Amino acid sequence: MRWKVAPGGKAAxxxxxEKLRFPASSAxxxxxxxxxxxxxxxxxxxxxxxxxxxxxxxxxxxxVLKGWPSCLTAPEEEAAAAALSGAAxxxxxxxxxxxxxxxxxxxxxNGYLMVSCNGGLNQxxxxxxxxxxxxxxxxxxxxxxxxDKTSFWNDPSEFQDxxxxxxxxxxxRGEVRILRELPPRVKRRVELGxxxxxxxxxxxxxxxxxxxxxxxxxxxxxxxxxxxxxxxxNNGLPIEIQKLRCRVNYASLRFTPxxxxxxxxxxxxLRQNGPFLVLHLRYEMDMLAFSGCTQGCSNEEAExxxxxxxxxxxxxxxVIDSDLKRKDGLCPLxxxxxxxxxxxxDIDRSMQIxxxxxxxxxxxxxxxxxxxAYPNVVRKETLLEPSDLMFFQNHSSQMAALDYLVSxxxxxxxxxxxxxxxxxxxxxxxxxxxKKTVLLDRKLIVELVDRYTNGxxxxxxxxxxxxxxHAKRMGSASKRTxxxxxxxxxDYFYANPQECFQDRDLLQTS
Numbered sequence: 001m002r003w004k005v006a007p008g009g010k011a012a013x014x015x016x017x018e019k020l021r022f023p024a025s026s027a028x029x030x031x032x033x034x035x036x037x038x039x040x041x042x043x044x045x046x047x048x049x050x051x052x053x054x055x056x057x058x059x060x061x062x063x064v065l066k067g068w069p070s071c072l073t074a075p076e077e078e079a080a081a082a083a084l085s086g087a088a089x090x091x092x093x094x095x096x097x098x099x100x101x102x103x104x105x106x107x108x109x110n111g112y113l114m115v116s117c118n119g120g121l122n123q124x125x126x127x128x129x130x131x132x133x134x135x136x137x138x139x140x141x142x143x144x145x146x147x148d149k150t151s152f153w154n155d156p157s158e159f160q161d162x163x164x165x166x167x168x169x170x171x172x173r174g175e176v177r178i179l180r181e182l183p184p185r186v187k188r189r190v191e192l193g194x195x196x197x198x199x200x201x202x203x204x205x206x207x208x209x210x211x212x213x214x215x216x217x218x219x220x221x222x223x224x225x226x227x228x229x230x231x232x233x234n235n236g237l238p239i240e241i242q243k244l245r246c247r248v249n250y251a252s253l254r255f256t257p258x259x260x261x262x263x264x265x266x267x268x269x270l271r272q273n274g275p276f277l278v279l280h281l282r283y284e285m286d287m288l289a290f291s292g293c294t295q296g297c298s299n300e301e302a303e304x305x306x307x308x309x310x311x312x313x314x315x316x317x318x319v320i321d322s323d324l325k326r327k328d329g330l331c332p333l334x335x336x337x338x339x340x341x342x343x344x345x346d347i348d349r350s351m352q353i354x355x356x357x358x359x360x361x362x363x364x365x366x367x368x369x370x371x372x373a374y375p376n377v378v379r380k381e382t383l384l385e386p387s388d389l390m391f392f393q394n395h396s397s398q399m400a401a402l403d404y405l406v407s408x409x410x411x412x413x414x415x416x417x418x419x420x421x422x423x424x425x426x427x428x429x430x431x432x433x434x435k436k437t438v439l440l441d442r443k444l445i446v447e448l449v450d451r452y453t454n455g456x457x458x459x460x461x462x463x464x465x466x467x468x469x470h471a472k473r474m475g476s477a478s479k480r481t482x483x484x485x486x487x488x489x490x491d492y493f494y495a496n497p498q499e500c501f502q503d504r505d506l507l508q509t510s
Contacts, residue, residue: 102174107139109177111217112186114195114224116146121162121400122420124148126494127228129248133241134232136176137206138214144168144180145228152286152312153396162397164254171252175244186222195222200231203487206241234493235482245493246500249424250431255401262388263405269383270406273376276352277342278410280403280425282332282417283366284358292320293331296366329443332417335360337449339370341440342414344466352376354410356403356421358396380406413437413475423495430475430496437475444469477501 115131117124128145135142144159159165169178182190189195196216201208217223225231232245254260270276288294289308294301302322309315325331333341342353353374360367371377380402381389392398400421407413407425413436415422429435448465451457480491480498 101170104173104177105175110138110140110214111220112143112182112222113138113140113217114143114146114182114190114222115228116148116224116226117228118148119151119229120148120153120420121397122404122424123229124397125249125253126420126424127231128253129245129494130232131225131228132172132176132178132248132252133244134206134209134213135178136244137241138209138217140217141177141179143182144178147397151314155395155397157395157397160256161395162255162259162401164256167254168252172248182222190222194220195224196220197224197226199227200225202230203233204231205233205236206238230487234487234490235480239499242493242497242499243503246431246497249494249497250428250500255405258391259398259401260405262384263402265388266380266383266402266406267409270352270354270378273352274350275411276354277347277412277414278354278356278403278407279338279342280407280413280415280417280422281335281338281355281357281360282415282419282422283335283360283362285361287332287417287419288361290315291325291331292317292322293326294322295326295331296334296336297362301362326446327443329441329446331442331446333440333442333445335366336369337445338414338416339373340449340452340462341445341466343373344463345438345470346463346467347374347412349374350376352378354406355379356407358399408432408435411436414440416440417442423492426475427492427494427497430477431500434476438470439473439475441469441473 113131113135115127117127119127124145124147131145132142144165147155147157147159147162149156159168165180169180172178181187196219198216200213213223255263285305285308288297289305289312292305292309294305297305309320310318322331351374353370353376355377367377380399389399392402404421404425407421408428413425413429415426415437418439426437426439429437445466448457448462452459452462477498478496480493480496483490
């Protein structure tokens with residue numbers, strides 16, 4: 001350190017002054033550092049904004065960035081823009097059509113309707129259509145229906161696992177308000193038991209719901225219908241109700257994209273090999289146990305089916321005479337009987353026969369006559385890889401949805417029993433333009449089959465009688481049979497929705 005003599009003779013360190021000036025110099029340095037940090041941060045933020053705006057693309061980019069300074073001259077900019085425009089035009093641009101939603105129907109909400117569907121896929125499908133109609137005409141809010149998880153099939157699928165729930169809700173917004181779940185406040189009421197649950201009366205007309213059900217909804221605010229099968233009449237309803245049933249069935253109940261795509265793949269595989277017939281061979285264990293039909297079964301099999309029938313309390317009929325029921329035409333045709341009928345109808349031996357059904361009871365032994373007569377018998381399990389069906393295993397309703405799609409597109413549809421799938425597919429094929437659906441007269445068939453097998457009827461006669469009996473049973477236009485006071489015996493609405501055939505284009509939505 002250098003020392004200096006200050007005026008007045010006192011020595012002072014030269015560094016003393018420097019020490020006094022040091023704090024000022026340090027403060028300036030910190031100030032410059034802060035300014036640099038602010039500038040750097042601002043630059044990073046601005047650059048981030050530019051990147052984000054550019055990433056937004058066509059929606060915001062052109063409008064935000066338009067007019068920004070460019071390193072190009074005006075002619076160069078025009079040339080570059082033209083080049084970019086030409087390149088964009090040369091590339092095929094995906095056309096994204098925005099769905100046009102119908103305007104919401106505005107109405108005073110009378111309450112909330114919850115429904116628990118029962119039965120297999122197609123019984124539930126028809127029930128969903130009916131519940132939408134009921135909600136619409138009672139001016140209530142419908143909660144997306146709950147599907148059956150406790151019946152024989154034990155399928156845990158939710159509505160959204162099978163149907164396109166978003167399309168279901170939006171396509172019907174012009175008719176009725178549909179929610180995925182109850183609003184929180186209402187949901188709490190339900191959790192506290194503040195709602196009413198009941199099964200509606202079967203085959204009721206709309207006046208029953210207006211006079212009996214609506215007051216309950218107004219009283220409790222939330223009504224739960226715990227059974228939905230066949231709860232709306234086939235006939236005697238306003239034309240608007242019948243058309244809405246069709247619209248829900250054929251336009252709003254669309255399967256999930258995954259199911260739709262897999263169904264299309266099965267249809268493409270079949271089409272590559274020529275025409276195909278879908279055989280709804282209703283010969284699964286549950287059907288035989290339920291119906292009590294044991295034709296061709298061994299004694300052990302008949303006993304197994306009987307035990308199963310008694311094990312399910314909701315199958316009311318327990319003591320069944322199989323032979324008598326078969327002669328009355330109330331049993332599903334056996335695979336052996338079906339093979340004879342297809343041959344008698346001159347179905348070509350080379351025709352692909354797609355089996356739309358679950359596992360056939362008795363397996364290969366019972367299928368032998370059919371596969372011998374028609375070597376090209378296939379199923380979804382034989383057309384697809386196991387990995388394709390991996391997520392469908394143990395989900396019988398999703399598997400049934402695949403069969404439904406294939407059945408609609410087949411050249412010929414032949415159900416061997418008039419269950420729910422047979423009826424709903426029949427009606428859907430009529431709606432699609434009366435596609436060929438062979439409606440078998442089982443009572444006549446079993447009589448002719450027995451006469452043929454015991455040798456009292458020659459093949460040519462058998463075949464000609466089968467053809468004559470079914471000449472007018474091919475799914476063509478006809479009127480539903482109406483039987484007052486006996487709705488279970490009359491023609492099912494969903495098998496022949498005659499009120500809807502004139503307005504196919506209007507009823508179908510995107």
